[in-house]
Amino acid sequence: MDLSAINPLVLVASLMVAATPILLAAIGELVVEKAGVLNLGVEGMMITGAICGFATAVETGSPLLGFLAAFAGGAALSLVFGVLTQVFLSNQVATGLALTLFGLGLSSLMGQGYTGIKPPPTARIEIPVLADLPVVGRILFQHDWVVYASLLLVAGVWAFLRYTRAGLVLRAVGESHDAAHALGYKVVRIRILAILFGGACAGLGGAYISLVRVPQWTDGMTSGAGWIALAIVVFASWKAPRVLLGAYLFGGVAVLQLNLQAAGIAIPVEYLSMAPYLITILVLVIMSADRSRAALNAPASLGRSFHASS
Amino acid sequence: MTALLTVEGLTKAYPGVVANDDVSFAIAPGEVHALLGENGAGKSTLVKMIYGLVRPDAGRMRLRDTPYTPSEPRAARASGVAMVFQHFSLFDALDVAENIALGMENPPPQRQLARRIREVSEAYGLPLDPDRLVGELSAGERQRVEIIRCLLQDPKLLIMDEPTSVLTPQEVQILFETLRKLAAEGTAILYISHKLEEIRALCDNATILRLGKVVATCDPREKSAAELAEMMVGTKLTPPERESAAPGEVVLDVSGLSMKSANPFGTTLKNVHFRVRAGEVLGIGGVAGNGQDELLAALSGESRVEPDAIRLKGADVGQLGPNARRRLGLLCAPEERLGHAAAPDMSLTENAILTGVIREDLAARGFLRWGAAQGFARRIVERFDVRTPGVGHAARSLSGGNLQKFVIGREVLQRPEVLVVNQPTWGVDASAAAAIRQALLDLASTGTAVICISQDLDELMEISDQFAALNEGRLSAPRPARGLSIEEIGLMMGGAHDMEVADAV
Numbered sequence: 001m002d003l004s005a006i007n008p009l010v011l012v013a014s015l016m017v018a019a020t021p022i023l024l025a026a027i028g029e030l031v032v033e034k035a036g037v038l039n040l041g042v043e044g045m046m047i048t049g050a051i052c053g054f055a056t057a058v059e060t061g062s063p064l065l066g067f068l069a070a071f072a073g074g075a076a077l078s079l080v081f082g083v084l085t086q087v088f089l090s091n092q093v094a095t096g097l098a099l100t101l102f103g104l105g106l107s108s109l110m111g112q113g114y115t116g117i118k119p120p121p122t123a124r125i126e127i128p129v130l131a132d133l134p135v136v137g138r139i140l141f142q143h144d145w146v147v148y149a150s151l152l153l154v155a156g157v158w159a160f161l162r163y164t165r166a167g168l169v170l171r172a173v174g175e176s177h178d179a180a181h182a183l184g185y186k187v188v189r190i191r192i193l194a195i196l197f198g199g200a201c202a203g204l205g206g207a208y209i210s211l212v213r214v215p216q217w218t219d220g221m222t223s224g225a226g227w228i229a230l231a232i233v234v235f236a237s238w239k240a241p242r243v244l245l246g247a248y249l250f251g252g253v254a255v256l257q258l259n260l261q262a263a264g265i266a267i268p269v270e271y272l273s274m275a276p277y278l279i280t281i282l283v284l285v286i287m288s289a290d291r292s293r294a295a296l297n298a299p300a301s302l303g304r305s306f307h308a309s310s
Numbered sequence: 311m312t313a314l315l316t317v318e319g320l321t322k323a324y325p326g327v328v329a330n331d332d333v334s335f336a337i338a339p340g341e342v343h344a345l346l347g348e349n350g351a352g353k354s355t356l357v358k359m360i361y362g363l364v365r366p367d368a369g370r371m372r373l374r375d376t377p378y379t380p381s382e383p384r385a386a387r388a389s390g391v392a393m394v395f396q397h398f399s400l401f402d403a404l405d406v407a408e409n410i411a412l413g414m415e416n417p418p419p420q421r422q423l424a425r426r427i428r429e430v431s432e433a434y435g436l437p438l439d440p441d442r443l444v445g446e447l448s449a450g451e452r453q454r455v456e457i458i459r460c461l462l463q464d465p466k467l468l469i470m471d472e473p474t475s476v477l478t479p480q481e482v483q484i485l486f487e488t489l490r491k492l493a494a495e496g497t498a499i500l501y502i503s504h505k506l507e508e509i510r511a512l513c514d515n516a517t518i519l520r521l522g523k524v525v526a527t528c529d530p531r532e533k534s535a536a537e538l539a540e541m542m543v544g545t546k547l548t549p550p551e552r553e554s555a556a557p558g559e560v561v562l563d564v565s566g567l568s569m570k571s572a573n574p575f576g577t578t579l580k581n582v583h584f585r586v587r588a589g590e591v592l593g594i595g596g597v598a599g600n601g602q603d604e605l606l607a608a609l610s611g612e613s614r615v616e617p618d619a620i621r622l623k624g625a626d627v628g629q630l631g632p633n634a635r636r637r638l639g640l641l642c643a644p645e646e647r648l649g650h651a652a653a654p655d656m657s658l659t660e661n662a663i664l665t666g667v668i669r670e671d672l673a674a675r676g677f678l679r680w681g682a683a684q685g686f687a688r689r690i691v692e693r694f695d696v697r698t699p700g701v702g703h704a705a706r707s708l709s710g711g712n713l714q715k716f717v718i719g720r721e722v723l724q725r726p727e728v729l730v731v732n733q734p735t736w737g738v739d740a741s742a743a744a745a746i747r748q749a750l751l752d753l754a755s756t757g758t759a760v761i762c763i764s765q766d767l768d769e770l771m772e773i774s775d776q777f778a779a780l781n782e783g784r785l786s787a788p789r790p791a792r793g794l795s796i797e798e799i800g801l802m803m804g805g806a807h808d809m810e811v812a813d814a815v
Contacts, residue, residue: 165417175404179401184362184384297403
């Protein structure tokens, strides 16, 4: 066992890369849940985004187009969920689970013929001056543009929910759809827009796995990242800055696990691979132990179907 | 004076029921106009059409002599029509200013809005702090949020849907002052209620609806409450009566009952004391959200408390669950009919089994005795005049009044030692309400102790021997109901909740 083999600088830098897919998916799901919709299909939308992005990037040679395709692919799949749950009033939990299974199958169909290919590399952006700072420059300012975009997105979502009227309306819809309807807000339209945003973000997160993090295509390569993203939203008690904290925490555990393996710690690999999930469960238990506080932050209409009949 | 709003021949039909049939009336600027009618008479549908939430099938509306066809509430608000809802259209987890901003077309920035809220609330004697979370406000304060939301838009017509059902008598007085001030400034007010005395005190004109039709128009100040009631219900109502019997032994003794609510916006019960004797009716009044649900949960066993906080005939039952308490004779009928007192999609027979299985012996060795269960359900339907095609029909298919009769009857027929009911006649038509009250009194005269939690003070005064009020989780000391004045009751309910008129400032 040789812990000195773990370089903390590399660890932190790779933590940001490892956390970005779940960060993107989680911030999207946060918006969806704030609007009162529980979409359990994050995993399916991520993997669909992963293959859409991968295939497009390989065919066109442009990672940027790949990410755009992932954005569209995730949104398209989420639209299926949106129409089923908001228009046809199907059960959100069952539909979300179905979406995950459907996405896994669809992606594996679309991905035939793309195994073993390398995608075009995504450009790193070395922020001038800052990137040359000792230590910090290496950790924070030498990443690809998606990492920065994800951070901007978190800040944007936070400001949107907190300071804009549209954000207030979105929160109101998630809090009480009946009251929002009585005031004349278009509950269904607002929720479908939120679902589309969530799907697009999940798609981006998936593409980040297949284009940057791994980078290659294998079936089921998101391997549960979507579920962790869902857990992080609860862990963050529906607050955008805490989503960032949660995602980096879980990203950190995942990276540390790889590093520990590399350092030859005498623990079976399976235990280390379990660690992020075990910690997810542990954190969720601790978070929800104080029931009243967790309940206070949860959108009150979360997961409830809305029908404008009364 | 020319009319502000005229409604001509409005008709709206839902599958199986005509909610409004050729309704016409007019309201002038500065007039307080009452819409009077029982639950289900079509009052709510009518105002929803005026507010643009529901589109009429036929008929016309004119606002200031121009055709008025609001397609959505936003259009209604733009035309100067504002509405305060019966079930508040507020968001618990947002603060007062955010709630008000949501109801406005072009809200100013939050800081400016907060200042305007303070100005308007003080001008109309309705003090309100814009930064507080709505979930923490009392019912009276929440209503202020709605009223101020309307006032900020300078409405020409203000619709108030059953505004006083959640207020203490003192709070009602403050509200009436505000409404009179508004009317004097030329705002027309459409006031919906089934409380006759209020309408006689406040309104200039009344339109009375029965089963969707206008049955009369009158000046309520020239009619007696009994005359108005007769027009509203269509028949004479006989108030429930009972033979007075000497109260027996103390059956239920609650002492030092404290309990935290399971709901983050709920009320903590604080050191509640009371005793009920056999054959006695204890009425517990109070504004909604002052611990009623929590008290029912503590008495029914849904929430466990200290063993000796609740004693039934001398035995500690505080730690027992609902079924153990039922076995001992402590039965409850909660407020929410669909979902709490009855399972909406299960048949009446199945619902009868759910609470009656122990005392009516409806199961043997783990198997249900369907014959006995159906017999029990049929007995409830017959004894309490529940209108239903059969006991195999789902609870959801019954009207509110019929289901309520079933729910109360199911407990009454189990011969309880103590029966706790919460809001037994909420949303129930007058004749069903009278039947339910009579059933509770009959039960008491057979020696059962009855605890009736209700927000309807008239109901409590009608049936109670003892009266107590819940206020912020505390229960006032019970007093004999006979001879209590409305002022005394108001003070027991917490007075005006520190919401004195701000004119003094």
